[in-house]
Amino acid sequence: MTSSKLYNAIFAAGISLILASLMIGIKLDTDGSTLAVRGATATQWMWIGGGIAVVFFSQLFSAQVDALFGAIPKPNIKAMLPQDQKMTTLKPWLIAALIVVMLIWPFMVSRGSVDLATLTLIYIMLGLGLNIVVGLAGLLDLGFVAFYAVGAYTYALLSQYFGMSFWACLPISAAMAAAFGFLLGFPVLRLRGDYLAIVTLGFGEIIRILLNNWTSITGGPNGISGIAKPGLFGLEFNRRAKEEGAVTFHEYFNMDYDSSYKVIFLYLIAVILVIGVIYLINRLMRMPIGRAWEALREDEIACRSLGLNRTAIKLSAFTLGASTAGFAGCFFAARQGFISPESFVFIESAIILAIVVLGGMGSQMGIIFAAIIMTILPEIAREFSEYRMLLFGLLMVIMMRWRPEGLVPMKRPNLELKQP
Amino acid sequence: MSQLLLDVNGLTMRFGGLLAVNGVNLKVKNRQIVSVIGPNGAGKTTVFNCLSGFYIPTEGSVMLRDQQIAGLKDYQISRKGLVRTFQHVRLFQKMTVIENMLVAQHRHMNTNLLSGLLKTPNYRRLEKDAMNHAAHWLEEVGLLAFANREAGNLSYGQQRRLEIARCMVTQPELLMLDEPAAGLNPNETKELDELIIKLRDVHEISILLIEHDMSLVMGISDHIYVIAQGTPLADGNAEQIKGNPDVIKAYLGEE
Ligand SMILES: Nc1ncnc2c1ncn2[C@@H]1O[C@H](COP(=O)(O)OP(=O)(O)O)[C@@H](O)[C@H]1O
Numbered sequence: 070m071t072s073s074k075l076y077n078a079i080f081a082a083g084i085s086l087i088l089a090s091l092m093i094g095i096k097l098d099t100d101g102s103t104l105a106v107r108g109a110t111a112t113q114w115m116w117i118g119g120g121i122a123v124v125f126f127s128q129l130f131s132a133q134v135d136a137l138f139g140a141i142p143k144p145n146i147k148a149m150l151p152q153d154q155k156m157t158t159l160k161p162w163l164i165a166a167l168i169v170v171m172l173i174w175p176f177m178v179s180r181g182s183v184d185l186a187t188l189t190l191i192y193i194m195l196g197l198g199l200n201i202v203v204g205l206a207g208l209l210d211l212g213f214v215a216f217y218a219v220g221a222y223t224y225a226l227l228s229q230y231f232g233m234s235f236w237a238c239l240p241i242s243a244a245m246a247a248a249f250g251f252l253l254g255f256p257v258l259r260l261r262g263d264y265l266a267i268v269t270l271g272f273g274e275i276i277r278i279l280l281n282n283w284t285s286i287t288g289g290p291n292g293i294s295g296i297a298k299p300g301l302f303g304l305e306f307n308r309r310a311k312e313e314g315a316v317t318f319h320e321y322f323n324m325d326y327d328s329s330y331k332v333i334f335l336y337l338i339a340v341i342l343v344i345g346v347i348y349l350i351n352r353l354m355r356m357p358i359g360r361a362w363e364a365l366r367e368d369e370i371a372c373r374s375l376g377l378n379r380t381a382i383k384l385s386a387f388t389l390g391a392s393t394a395g396f397a398g399c400f401f402a403a404r405q406g407f408i409s410p411e412s413f414v415f416i417e418s419a420i421i422l423a424i425v426v427l428g429g430m431g432s433q434m435g436i437i438f439a440a441i442i443m444t445i446l447p448e449i450a451r452e453f454s455e456y457r458m459l460l461f462g463l464l465m466v467i468m469m470r471w472r473p474e475g476l477v478p479m480k481r482p483n484l485e486l487k488q489p
Numbered sequence: 490m491s492q493l494l495l496d497v498n499g500l501t502m503r504f505g506g507l508l509a510v511n512g513v514n515l516k517v518k519n520r521q522i523v524s525v526i527g528p529n530g531a532g533k534t535t536v537f538n539c540l541s542g543f544y545i546p547t548e549g550s551v552m553l554r555d556q557q558i559a560g561l562k563d564y565q566i567s568r569k570g571l572v573r574t575f576q577h578v579r580l581f582q583k584m585t586v587i588e589n590m591l592v593a594q595h596r597h598m599n600t601n602l603l604s605g606l607l608k609t610p611n612y613r614r615l616e617k618d619a620m621n622h623a624a625h626w627l628e629e630v631g632l633l634a635f636a637n638r639e640a641g642n643l644s645y646g647q648q649r650r651l652e653i654a655r656c657m658v659t660q661p662e663l664l665m666l667d668e669p670a671a672g673l674n675p676n677e678t679k680e681l682d683e684l685i686i687k688l689r690d691v692h693e694i695s696i697l698l699i700e701h702d703m704s705l706v707m708g709i710s711d712h713i714y715v716i717a718q719g720t721p722l723a724d725g726n727a728e729q730i731k732g733n734p735d736v737i738k739a740y741l742g743e744e
């Protein structure tokens with residue numbers, strides 16, 4: 070054990086001590102009408118001491134800790150899948166089976182599960198959208214939630230002021246989000262990685278603050294409520310038709326009213342949207358633009374020398390990612406029936422980014438897994454909801470140590486030259 | 490036939506106080522191999538960077554077929570038919586050989602997003618054309634058998650050849666090679682020599698070459714420019730350069 074290790078460990082423990090003392094050790098409290106500073110209780114100090122000890126020893130023995138992580142077996146996804154050749158024949162069947170299961174499954178489980186599944190699908194959509202920007206084009210975007218908000222508010226406002234339907238607003242929301250992506254991207258994409266991250270972070274906040282303060286239009290912090298739910302070819306899923314003369318779903322099909330129809334219908338829309346997005350991205354990855362994204366990530370200078378306009382290529386990724394978020398936002402507004410700026414805070418951007426990183430940048434399969442984990446875990450661990458962020462941090466640290474390349478590392482489909 | 494392709498006059502590049510290139514003139518005619526030689530740090534790569542738009546020259550004019558290109562963006566210049574390689578190989582290492590070739594054809598293949606998403610017949614045709622074109626050039630440089638390999642796994646000599654093929658697939662009029670023979674063994678150098686001559690004689694393009702391998706330069710160049718410390722020192726054919734006392738002095742150093 071070298072002295073630099075010891076120094077490192079003392080340094081880390083010292084930082085932890087300072088931070089913990091400031092954040093947990095001292096508390097401001099109201100004492101009648103004045104403020105009073107209170108120290109932490111003895112048990113809290115014990116916990117702080119314990120935590121610092123953990124930091125100290127884990128730094129001191131970091132090599133051993135690393136070895137421990139290395140010892141955890143890494144599942145080799147490639148090996149678990151059948152051989153390539155078999156895979157190509159099996160794949161369509163597998164996908165078909167999966168889609169059938171996805172479509173039948175909601176009729177057999179509780180309403181709550183279907184609702185949670187719908188939420189998961191929204192995050193999958195967001196993850197896939199951000200994946201275009203971060204995973205495929207390599208642009209760090211910390212304000213992705215802004216485009217989600219634009220999509221959601223576009224539908225909410227069009228529905229409120231002009232009574233437009235969900236289906237009409239879906240493409241409009243995507244187009245609006247794309248337009249915002251384009252407007253932001255145009256000046257900003259010249260910036261290098263870290264600067265880009267800061268500017269997008271700022272943009273996310275600007276949109277949220279704008280929505281919060283433009284009370285006359287957006288309702289400010291009160292948000293917009295009573296957003297119409299999507300209908301099926303004009304059939305509503307309410308108990309009674311909202312408009313005079315309109316027909317509801319259960320009346321049309323002569324069934325009893327059941328509120329779970331609405332939930333299942335929303336779920337099915339989400340499934341279709343996600344399948345659409347997956348298809349889209351799959352195509353993009355095989356198209357020249359997908360190759361250009363990867364090429365730009367690998368060697369920007371070579372790209373420029375070959376006549377590729379890097380701004381245009383990055384802009385296309387930014388815009389396409391934003392439009393996916395717009396889709397998700399529109400659907401989110403329809404599902405919730407109520408939106409407010411509260412739904413579009415920075416932590417949402419962080420969660421979406423975490424999904425992309427956990428999943429393995431660029432890989433769609435990984436992102437779907439990660440989105441499922443990130444939405445289902447908090448539901449299962451409800452009792453720990455106070456510690457949600459803590460668990461979230463822990464999960465990230467463990468993942469970065471154990472499998473920095475993500476759950477399913479990405480492999481872009483190659484175009485092969487068939488030789489005679 | 491001996492029409493002027495590239496005409497560079499008074500090219501100057503300043504980095505703060507450093508005068509890296511100072512009043513360089515170059516002329517390249519159709520179907521010519523022109524070399525730029527000079528000691529290390531003479532400013533040869535900087536000249537290439539100015540011509541290809543990576544740097545905006547401080548002064549001077551660069552005419553490509555009577556069209557001023559100094560000040561244009563790098564990608565605009567390469568679209569006009571002036572394409573370069575780099576002193577250090579710059580391939581898309583993780584992509585396959587054929588994909589490297591397809592990226593270079595990006596603007597020929599990239600119709601619109603919708604036709605790609607829907608795989609229209611037009612899109613398929615463009616993709617097929619690009620594949621055939623790529624295969625043709627891979628064959629020319631002897632890499633067809635490696636088409637589906639990862640570019641980073643090729644040998645150094647193969648990577649150099651792939652870089653040239655990747656430039657050629659963009660259909661340039663002027664190919665600029667920055668020390669293409671550096672690090673090659675004698676056999677590979679000979680193949681390179683033949684390839685460059687074939688590019689001029691069969692494919693009828695012009696080549697601007699930076700190279701330290703004097704036997705290669707003297708053997709294939711139609712015209713040679715010498716620069717030292719950013720300043721033009723001499724120019725002429727191989728015989729004239731070999732006999733020029735200034736050039737000998739610049740290379741051997743002053744006694
Ligand atoms: N971007 C730059 N900033 C500052 N100085 C540079 C830059 N590029 C090149 N130079 C300087 O210009 C001079 C010529 O370099 P270079 O063109 O690479 O020489 P050569 O290719 O002939 O060996 C060197 O002194 C180098 O340090």
Ligand SMILES: [Mg+2]
Pocket residue numbers: 533534535576
């Ligand atoms: Mg050089």
